[in-house]
Amino acid sequence: MIELNDKSYDSSEELFFEIFNDRLKLQIIWLLQKNTMRFKELSSALSPITNKTLSSKLKELEALHLVTRKSYGEVPPRVDYSLSVHGKYLRPVIEEILSWSNKYAKDFASVEQENKNKIPIKVTEKSYVPVRNHLEKSEKLDRPAKRWSIFGR
Template identity: 40%
Template sequence: MSKIDEKTYKCGMELTMDVIGGKWKTVILWHLRSKTLRFSQLKRRLGSITQKMLTQQLRELEEDGLVNRTVYPQVPPKVEYSLTDYGKSIIPVLYSIYSWGIDYAKDFDVNLDIDDLILERIKNRKI
């Protein structure tokens, strides 16, 4: 049972933050926005996340209907993660958050380790 099934929310923002809030969930959703990834691929992209935390966050996103987990019956086991249609519906919001972060970094002189080509694609994307 998902934690959201056990709670009554006062507003949509509270529910949204409960579903996607925290340090890693939006970043996981961001990396899954354009392709299906295996656990190890996600782990590599996220860098400092622990295996335990990634597992927990993926389970919660799956329970809340944002991520699909597909297990292939083979040896060694192959598990892939992708966004559900509902997970895909939050992509425009993630692009807005990403763009806001870029603007914030520029305005407050925060260092970002980001490829300029990627930055231009994001900034010029029509949402």
Template identity: 40%
Template sequence: MRKLNGKSGCAVEVTLSVMGGTWKPIILFHLLRGRMRFSELGRAIPSVTQRMLTLQLRELEAAGIVTRTVYPEVPPRVEYELTPLGRSLQPVLVALRDWGQAYAEGAAAAPQAPAA
């Protein structure tokens, strides 16, 4: 695991450097359900490219958030799951989901301002 030195000294910056971005929180949220194969993650997140999914999983693995298990089969089977440290992000991920749902519902119910 690499040592993170935040520029601002804020712990939120450290958290975002580990799990921030477009794809990492989504990958982590899907892995809350349990161990998943690479292809399952790809199907669960159809808009992510294979290359980006691979890069993001490697970064999460390097941070100690995800473990990667390769089974000696032909074709090789690779599974990903959250480490205990990764599982500790569950309250953060659930809070992000809940906030997003509430925001989407509020935005849909909010009256639209007339165009100027």
């Protein structure tokens, strides 16, 4: 039994999946591994995202001791976000996930021409990989179907 932040977990796996229950937390950690960033820089890098959502995710990561927040007593307010020591430990984990994602995309993402020849899609770190592309328009809403990135965005 693991006790953390007034919650009980049966295993470390359950704890991991509770911490990373959405795509944004991993993306924020990935962005912060290179350098310290301000709120607006994170917001731009994760666009489209609402300020409320980003603020909520940053607070969750701070409460988990994965991100540190440094506030300066200035006007206008200045706040910097960076990875904590424990947040930096996640770098090899995320790199391994991205490596798997690139291999998966190279193996399965392709564009078929009329002659059925497959042309591989060049996958880079910032590439978008269509996960669901079966509808031009969503059946329930009259809008284009979403396209998802390697983090499920």
